Amino acid sequence: MPGAHEVTYKGQPWFNVGKKTFALMSDERAILRLERGHQELLFEIRPETFQKCPVATVHWAYVALSHLEEVELADLVREAWAGIVPKKVSRAYFEALDRRRVS
Template sequence: MSTIDDLRRLALALPGAHEVTYKGDPWFNVGKKTFALVQGGRAILKLDRGHQELLFEIRPETFEKCPVATVYWSWVELAHLDEAELADLLLEAWSQIVPRKISRPVLEAARTRP
């Protein structure tokens, strides 16, 4: 079971990540781009489109569509995730907004960790 504190700790451990506050809620950015945020006590993550569509279908109790502009992000019930899964999802969200030359070595290192 993960919490907002877990999300904060794991998100801020990613390269270049920092926290900003918007309307009292924490948002996690690299530069001015957001990859995760909390709104109304729920997490919202910017996941790969194909992956999130799969998650919406197979785990609707944990992942739900969250319309943002013309795309969907994912509402995520943190209590349904363990820390390892949350860490993987945050890494995916982070990799959606940073240049590939930055994300590639971090993703490769993550694949080789036990």
């Protein structure tokens, strides 16, 4: 994902674009910055997997990694990344990703 890089904070991997964080790992769960409407849906239909992150802003969700397939986690990380980069960057990335999937 363009601009994404990993940093370590208190021994845990954080994934940023510039100084903005979009995902971090903590033991058996991830903390992802997801679109608010999507978060609310996930909290409602899959409460065993997705929970509100009570100490952070409304954009962060706890995600139980043991309840996800690798493909679903990758999609969620891409969604989190897309939420902090300019739309033209995410649009170009997803168009290229779609072209690779079709080929």
